[in-house]
Amino acid sequence: MARDAAELAHRLAREAEAVCRHYLSSGRRQGHYWLVGDARNAAGRSMFVRLKESSKGPAGKWTDAATGEYGDLLDVIRESCGLLDFRDVADEARRFLKLSRPTTEPSPKIAQGHTLAGSPEAARRLFAMSRPIARTLAERYLRNRGITLWREDALRFHPRCYYRPDDDTPAGVRPALIACVTDREGRITGAHRTWLDPNGFDPVRLGKAKVDTPRRAMGDLLGNAVRFGAAEEVLAAGEGIETMLSLRCAAPTLPMAAALSAIHLAALQLPLTLQRLYIARDADSAGDLAVASLSKRAAEAGINAITLAPRLSDFNEDLRVFGLDELRSALRVQFAPQDVARFMRLATTKTR
Template identity: 55%
Template sequence: MLTASELSDRLAQNAEAVCRHYLSAGRRAGKYWIVGDVANNKGRSLYVHLTGPRAGRWADAATAQFGDLLDLVRESCGLIDFRDVAGEARHFLSLPQPDPQCSREGDGRADAPIARPPSERAQRLFRMTRPLAGTLGDAYLRQRGILRAATHAALGFHPSCYYRDLATGGTSTFPALIAAVTDADGCVTGVHRTYLGHSGEGGVGKAPVEAPRRALGGLLGNAVRFRFPAGAPIPVTAAGEGLETMLSLSHVMPAMPMVAALTANHLAAFRLPEGCRRLYIAADADTAGRHGIEGLSRRAQRRGVLPLVIAPELGDFNEDLRRLGPDRLTRNLRDQLAPEDAKAFLPP
């Protein structure tokens, strides 16, 4: 039976055929296959190397996801267990491979897309989670100063979540904090995974892997949402990149609706809620997410929404919460919020 590394190599030898089968909404552009994302949506964000020493390697500029063709099969098909991923890859490799030249010079019709909506794949994983309270995921966030995370329905815990090392092809499982990414109607469109492991002195930290944070599914325009009442106007909300950043803000402003968009690109593309009048955008001290803040600010202004950037004293709001404490964080926010929002959302 082929190992994971051998399966990956076999798929890479047929990289264009893999792309035409699983990413049929894309097209070949020189040495690359270009498509919108792993869910086979149209666009130009994801590119796959088709030739050379990096054949089969892919990356998505919008989500920062990357990997080999085994990862692409897993994400495209919404598979969780490696046995299922390997089975799908073996099944594909047993199929007759189309002649790439004939495909390019023929009538131009692509293979029919595989109907595997990203929402279904994400929902499957999130349904497998357990409530966060009392789990390793809860302990991890408590160590970060976030004490009420278990009250958020968007967070769950998976005790043994599949992980594949993109460099070696090795597979393993780790406990994982799972956050549901939802659209404006509350439907799960994606998930964000933080893989966890025990650290020194009995503490909990991120798993000892190269990429302890990974996203799956449809993130663009959507976000992890906290305190969003379903079907109601949201006149005031806060948005930012990081999960822990927004959970830290929610710790001291538990009644304010908030979202974590997970990356700068997704922050810029976040779809504002209906009825929004003021939008607080959480900034970090560095400049990495500046284009996300600027992009979301421009979109808010076009909709007549007032964007207000709030900044931490240290590197990010979680660092403020841990090192300066909730009272100091509250005072800093009081100076930055509109007076009516400070009165409504901050403690006296």
């Protein structure tokens, strides 16, 4: 692996300016250097990449004056694309260099401190590398789905999130909405990625990227969820992120949890102080089973479980088709009276 990395780094260094123009597009050339904000392609001038070999060192080496970090162009590919495993970095480097993969590859060894792809640590790192969604494609995606309450700590945007296809299609990077998955104590255990279409809002795919699986989760998911607000005695839980954000538009102060699937909703770990649980039902057989299972667990724990039923397939479709006012009216008759007064009184508050 070390020999493979050295060879790829050497080949990339020979194309240093082309690499920078592709992966560090926020920067610009100045003399024999490429200036940019950091290895994640932020705007700025604190990081400089040497484009030509000189007495100061070889081409392809970079230093970030703001942080003291340094590295080569493989590090640039890893950071700018949000990659975690060396094999993925090498695949992306070969793709850029138009090299075929070696017929035999050494088995990767897990060194001390190495982050396994798909692990909770990898999820935490991906979320940390992402940026707030304000004025990004992720904000536009949510607004196109009728969701205006987007200012949530659990959501971020990554402009070049790595995507590995299920088939033989070449891997690449695409913009993505990133959501962190947490346990009951708020520790990040996973991340959910929704790859987005940068070319506009497709009414069929609802803004998701034109790939076979535009949604994927990583990390430790069972029992955990994407959480909006801290729950104590009342919580609303459902499957999808957009479903729960739609409910959040109608009841802005009600804590919510998106378990990401029917199976994970049924296994959701509930707060120990919970007294009342609203379960947002998806109108399909899997959704019915999840509601039944979670309702039973809640009852056994002495928690009052109330099912929230959409008019169409889910609450995001209700929001898009009928609008926020009708969604709010439909929820008022399903909420406990005290929760209408407590959680829906700020529903008209603007979030911009």
